[in-house]
Structures are given as C-alpha cells and as structure tokens.
Amino acid sequence: MEEWVKEILKKEREIRKLPLEVKELNKNYYLYRSTTHWDKKERKVKKDSEYIGRITPKGVIEKKKSNDIRSIFEYGNSELLHLLAQDIIEPLKKSYYDRWKEIIACSIVKTIQPLPLRLIKSRWEKLAISQKIDASLSPNTLSEVLREIGKDYAAQKEFFDELMVDSKTLIFDLNSISSYSENLQYAEKGHNADHIYLKQINFMLFFSMDTQLPVLLKPLPGSVRDIKALKTVIDEVNVKDSTVVIDRGFASQVIPDMLTDFDLNFILPLRRNFTDIDYGWNLDYTFSYRKRGIKWGKKRIGTNFLYLFEDVKLKAEEETTFIHLMNEKKKNIEEYKEEAKKFGKIAILSNRDVDGETIYLMWKDRENIEVAFDALKNELENDKTYLHDDDAVRGYLFISFLSLYLYYKILNLLRKAQIVDKVSVNEVLLELSKVYEIHLGEKRKLSEIPNRVLKLAESLDLDIFPKKLRS
Structure with a gap:
C-alpha cells in the first residue's frame, strides 16, 4: 500500500471513529468499514465489510447517496438463472475460487441478452441477483478475467470433467469463426465449411444426450483437421465406454x-x-x-x-x-x-x-449441437475486439459455454413441460423479467406478478416467488 493511502486511512479512522480497511483493485484503492460477527450456524467468526468510497490523493469520494442508488431490480429472470446455475457454481468455486463471481455474472447476463463485454456491468446492475453476488465487471477487469480463465486450462478441464460424469452418449462437432487478429496463434489459416481459405479459430463442442446439455468446449488452431482435433480431445477427457455421435x-x-x-x-x-x-x-x-x-x-x-x-x-x-x-x-x-x-x-x-x-x-x-454452434458464433462476433490473444479466446469461450449451458437448462424445462413448441427460452426470460424486486430501506418485496408469469412458472414447476416477498 502506498504511503499517501496509509495517511488517508489514518485520518479517516480518526474522523469516523470506525474500524476501517483499504482494499486494492486494479491499482485503485477503496475504503471499507470492517467488522466481524459470530455465525451461530457455522460456529465461527465472519467478517463484514461495508463499502464507503474510493480513495484518491485528494481524499475519499463517497459512494452515491441513497436517492441515486437503484432500488428496483429485475427479479424473475435472474432468480431462475441463479437457481439453474447451482449445479455449476460449486465446481466453478473449485476451479476458479477468486473469479467465480465474475464468471457466473457474465454467464447470466449473456444468457439473458448477448451483450458485448463493455455493457455487461450496466446490465448486471439491473438484476436482483447482483445484490447477492458482488462481481467486478468493468471492461478492464473482465479483460483480465478472460485471460486468467484462459491461461488455466487445467482448471477448465477439472470443471468439464465434473459435467461429464453422468454422460455416456456424446455428440461431437467442430466449427470455426473467422478472425483477423494478428495476436492469435489459434487464428491460423484453414478451410472453413464454405471452403474459404482464411484465418479462423476452430472450437469443438461435446454435447451430452443423457443430460441434454453441453459438457465440453475447447478452442483449437484453425489449421487442425477434424480427425486430429477429435483424437486430441478424446485423449484428454475421460469418455471411455461412451457413445460418440459424429457429423x-x-x-x-x-x-x-x-x-x-x-x-x-x-x-x-x-x-x-x-x-x-x-x-x-x-x-x-x-x-x-x-x-x-x-x-x-x-x-x-x-x-x-x-x-x-x-x-x-x-x-x-x-x-x-x-x-x-x-x-x-x-x-x-x-x-x-x-x-x-x-x-x-x-x-x-x-x-x-x-x-x-x-x-x-x-x-x-445432432440438431441440438448445430443450434448450439450458431449461438456460440453469434456471441463471438459481438466481442471480437476483446479477443486479442489466445488466453482471452479460451476465457471467452468458457464464459460463452456457461451461458449456453444455462440456455439449455431452460430449454430442458420447456421440453419437460411439453411447451417447447409454444414458448421459447427468450420468451421465458422476457416474461420473468416483468417481476421486480423492490428495496424499501431494509425491506424487500416483489412487484405484482402478472397472471401469465404465474401460469408460466406453474407450467415449468418453478418455485422462485417466495410468499414472504410478494406484494
């Protein structure tokens, strides 16, 4: 910590008469009130932090006053996605303990709306789940997150292995996206499906027919032929005695x-x-x-x-x-x-x-995997400007994979309810977004729930609107 920050911290402690601490993020300093409490359930001391403001050489810029703070949030859509993400949150914590919040936040936002990375933060702040998961989502931070995820393929493999545990029948395919970045080793010359010879990134996807969910995604150099790619990945993953469906x-x-x-x-x-x-x-x-x-x-x-x-x-x-x-x-x-x-x-x-x-x-x-590839390619087109190196590509594809995973979780709910031909995944998220969580001081409650939303939730067997929060 720099000396000038220590001086400001000392002065603020004298003025506020509070236990304070400084946290550093991306070379910026932030002031927090720091206390502890005894957790009876877990029988241990837990730390509490309350954000006060950003520290500058001129002093502390306090957080916005209450009349500037958002007090109404989209509830239904983010609550559903958070519920469906429970089976991947724990594996994410194991693989990426320091970054799981940013990863899951990006995945949820991209499932709701395939926005470029620079808009993720503003969209996330409108969701009620942002009040439970404190994720750092500035464009610069997300660029760092992508590289951190991408350079640790062992952690990705550990995560994918957990997803594949219950999968015995796998669909495999390889597709590509064109790239003009000079910094990508993955973007090598190769023939795409249209037989055009240009720089491209191949990415390979395994889809489980048992769970009806994507279970593995891996980027490959553009020059790698399909058979070589298949051999490389099968050699890496534990798919012995499985059935592979190939294009x-x-x-x-x-x-x-x-x-x-x-x-x-x-x-x-x-x-x-x-x-x-x-x-x-x-x-x-x-x-x-x-x-x-x-x-x-x-x-x-x-x-x-x-x-x-x-x-x-x-x-x-x-x-x-x-x-x-x-x-x-x-x-x-x-x-x-x-x-x-x-x-x-x-x-x-x-x-x-x-x-x-x-x-x-x-x-x-196999139709499932073809739809999945279309979605992934559209995602990549949105954020080409952020994919400056191979680590970023690997990180970006991992987050895109997770949003695809959540998309298929909703699709499977529609299939189970036998309404997939009447309601789309996007319609589900749109309808649920009409239910808001309203903050009134320390109290929270839900806005009125439209009848159409209640019927949809009932059809999908969802229990995401607690009676204690209803108006």
Missing part, C-alpha cells in the same frame, strides 16, 4: 478404428458416395419419426454394422426435385437411374448392434 463430414476409413482403440462406441453418418454403401438391399423394418415414415435395415461389415434408413417423404421430395432438373435439361435419364436408389436415404456406420430406431434418434439429436 458425416468426419466420415473416414480411419475414424472407426481410432474410436474403437479408445474403447468408444460410435455413430458415424456416411456421405452418399461412400464406397461401402449398397443402396439396393431391402429395408424390412419401419418406425415413425415426427409423423414421417422411416424404413430401415442393418448389415454387418467386419466388426461394425451398417444401418440404412429411407425417409419416405424425403424420397418423394428428392425425386420430384430431380425430375424438375431433368425437365430443365440440367439432369438426364442416366443420372436419374444412378441417383434414384439414393433418394431419401441415409447410411450410418456404428459398432453398436441395436435396433435402427435407437441409432436414428441418436443421429437426429
């Missing part, structure tokens, strides 16, 4: 052997031109998927099984499209004869010997 873009002769070597089950959709596929065999079994008729069959290929599915409706649609192309002279009858046997069909290779419907449903669940 058809990964289809390769080496994938099945590699996954088997890792003691993994796999579900690998194949491109239609894959050499092992015989489209001519009879499909003797059927099931329905979202009111669509599906035919299927299964054949053993070495130690694996080839599942062939035919979506009856898709077959008709593809055949109709091809006939239109023939009428426009863009296709001919010989091409039709060759392609007709493939219409509406998808082939999936797996080392699991189960019924076709099980394999098909696991494959269709």
